[in-house]
Amino acid sequence: MNIFTPDLENQFSCHFEDSACFSHIKNMVYTHFINMNPLFEKDIVYICIGTDRATGDCLGPMVGTRLQSTSLHPHVYGTLEQPVHAANLLDFIRQIAGRYKNPLTVAIDASLGNSSRIGFINVKKGGLKPGTALNKDLPEVGDFHISGVVNVGGYLEQMVLQNTRLFLVYRMAEVIARSILVAHLNFENDKNKQLIYANQ
Numbered sequence: 001m002n003i004f005t006p007d008l009e010n011q012f013s014c015h016f017e018d019s020a021c022f023s024h025i026k027n028m029v030y031t032h033f034i035n036m037n038p039l040f041e042k043d044i045v046y047i048c049i050g051t052d053r054a055t056g057d058c059l060g061p062m063v064g065t066r067l068q069s070t071s072l073h074p075h076v077y078g079t080l081e082q083p084v085h086a087a088n089l090l091d092f093i094r095q096i097a098g099r100y101k102n103p104l105t106v107a108i109d110a111s112l113g114n115s116s117r118i119g120f121i122n123v124k125k126g127g128l129k130p131g132t133a134l135n136k137d138l139p140e141v142g143d144f145h146i147s148g149v150v151n152v153g154g155y156l157e158q159m160v161l162q163n164t165r166l167f168l169v170y171r172m173a174e175v176i177a178r179s180i181l182v183a184h185l186n187f188e189n190d191k192n193k194q195l196i197y198a199n200q
Helices: 021-036 059-068 089-099 157-162 166-198
Strands: 011-015 044-048 075-077 104-113 120-125 144-152
Touching: 011 021, 021 104, 021 120, 021 144, 021 166, 044 059, 044 089, 044 166, 059 075, 059 104, 059 166, 075 089, 104 166, 120 166, 144 157, 144 166
Parallel strands: 044 075, 044 104, 104 144
Antiparallel strands: 011 120, 120 144
């Protein structure tokens, strides 16, 4: 869980109920894939941060569970069954560093923000700092990240997380997961075309 701070130059943001949100998020994720992995040489690793013990903080694990259940079998860390959270984040970072050579990492996490921002999904270049909403000092994660504003920040954050509507989190996770999956599939198709072209 992090605190959402606007950065208009380096990020895209839209509300999950916007009819074009899925398409916009998909395109932004795909653009980051291409810009950060133009030679198709890096493994794409998803770090879905959060816990199923608080409804407001289960956005990441919900997305991770959806990603892991698909036929694409992307490299996913953080699911409802095995969440990545403050207590084990460093262990997973070390595990990923030992398993992959210079991967492209995508961090997914819930965030708190202004009341007018609830329901917005953000795609931003650079890492995110998990745990900032709860004043935890954790390492920055991700070459780019996707966050969803699930509730209001600024006071009694732990209570706010416990009282966030699960339906809101579920709907946002659904849009994020679908966007990632289609972007990932498009990227893999481009990668395969590149391999075929290179072998001709």
